[in-house]
Structure formats: structure tokens, C-alpha cells
Amino acid sequence: MSTYSSNAPINQPGLHTLQEILTQTEAWRGALRVVQEKQAALLQLWREGAFSDVLVTGCGSTYYLSLILAPLFQSQLGVRARALPASELLLYPETLLPTTGRTLLIAVSRSGTTSETIQAVRVYRERNGGPMLHIGCYPEAELAQIADLALVVPEGREESVVQTRSFSAMLLAGQALVATLQDGGTLPATQPLIERGEQLIASYHELARHLGHNPEFGRFYFLGSGLRYGMACEVSLKMKEMSLSFSEPFHCMEFRHGPMSMVNEHTLVVCLLSEQAREYELAVLRDLKALGGHILVLSEQKVNDPAIDEQIILASGLPESQRTVFYLPILQLLGYYRALTNGQDPDHPHNLTAVVVL
């Protein structure tokens, strides 16, 4: 059951983007199906590769997705893993490519046609010669065609320029890939994952609309550490791309070292709270609250702390390494409603194209 009944008037701007945010759980099913179908080939590539290094690359949203996947590979599979902007791998390979060992490159791209990512793959192959695994949404695209193995999730395809449903589908495919390669790793059960996603959208859609429409907020900070830093970057990008608002991502503790000076009563601080470093992160939020910041926290369980103004409780029942997709729908909706407040059309974002072809 998609929860698309947002009662949005038919002439409301950005209906494609809204539709794709509200129906993204359907693409989650596709992502898990694709990984299940390719399990044998993935295990063969991994076992035969005996990789010492994993590089994950992309551009824009898919670079931020790489910032989530690389720490997942390292923390769950114990292999050295790094996320790289494709342009850096293309232009400065000598500063990034491992000089010893065996490397696997994961090239993430919604379109599969972004020039920087295609050219970075070419440089990697010329200089390193290792295999390339592609995660994307278009089977006919160049990256899918030149990949040694491709995880393509057609259900992630979307009309809107900004990545919403495609991002969460590709992220889930990447997470499921890591779970597949883990000894005894199990994929999250599809139906409970989708049901929880739909419940979260139904429960917090109104909160996203309320905060998105609040004219008091003039700047947005998204705080996330560990696996959540890449996610903080992505949801901050959504706020920028859709609403043209002042928005920045930071590691939680890093925010104190200077950027905190920007916080005032017109600031919405969104924190992706961890279990591992909770007390440190809450201490940061108390400092920001004291400066007048409005604090929204996303956490697995309810947290009672005077610094918190609003809370989104994920209650996923999943380990931290498998619950990252749940951060996306409501924070994408926050960017969507902020765009409407700023008179922007999320379906036709300012100065942005769906693919950068050089």
C-alpha cells in the first residue's frame, strides 16, 4: 500500500518528487530482490578477489552514498575501504589508488552515464586493473554495460532531478551487498522493512511539513557521525538542491570546533543520533540548544533530554549497519516542504540537471 495520499492539490509544485519520496519503499523491495538474485555471483567475485582494498565512488548524491558504504565495508567485512569523489579518482589517481594488494572498485551512479564516474573507472582499470562492481538504476547505461558485475534497481528510476527513491534503493542494495558478503550475513526481511518505512512516513509526514513550512528557520545543520556522516551530507544536499536553503552537514563533535558559532534562534539542527556515541552527541546538542538552536533528533529509541525539541523514533529493530534507509523519507520531505515555502519547484530545481555529462 503506497501512502501517496498526501492530499496535495493537483497543481502543487513538485508532485513527481513528492510521489517518489512517498513510494520509495516499493523500490526497497526491488533492491533486495536484485541482491538476492546475484548472491552467488557476488560471493564468487568476493571470494576469488580476496580484496585488500575496496574503493567506493560516485558524484554528488552517489558520492555521499559512497561515504555511507565504505565505512560499512570496513566495519562489517574488515577490509580497508574508502569513499572517493569520482572526479578525484579521475584527476589524482596517484594520490588515491592503493599501490599494493588487490582492489575492488564500486561505482555508484543513478544514471550510469555521469562522465566523471565513467572516466574514473577507465583510469582505475588502466592503472589498477581490478574489477568494477556497479550499483545503479538503468541496465542499459554505460556503467552497467562495462561493469564486471552490476546491481541495477529499475524500481529506483525517477522523474525528479534530485535523487530520492533512487538513493534509498541504491543504498539498500549496497547494504544488502555487504550483508551478503558477511560470513553468515543475512539480508533484512523485506516485508517488515517496507512496513516500517511506510509507518514512519505516515507517522512523521506532518512533522516534516510543519518544520519545512516554519518561516523562523533560516539555516539548517545536519549532524551525523560514523556511518551517518554520509547520510548527513545527502539530506543536507536535498535541502540545498530542492529549496536553495543555507544547509551544511557536519560530524557531530566536529561541529563544536568553529561552525557552532553560526547557531542562533533561526537555526534547525537535525541530529542522526547514534547508540555508540550517544552521550557525546547529546552533550553537543545541549550546547547548541543553549545558543538558541531548534533541535530535531532521529534515533532508534526514544531519548529523554531537555535539549531535544522534536524527535523521530525509527524503532526499526535493525542493527545500526542496516537501518540507514530509515533516515531518508522524512528528511527528504523536510527539504520538499522547505522548497515549497521558498517558492521553489522540487521537480525543476534551480541550476541543476539530472546527469552531468562533460
Ligand code: F1P
Ligand atoms: C550524480 C548527480 C546527482 C545530482 C544531480 C547531478 O548522478 O551528481 O547526485 O543530484 O542530479 O548528478 P548519478 O551519477 O548518480 O546519476
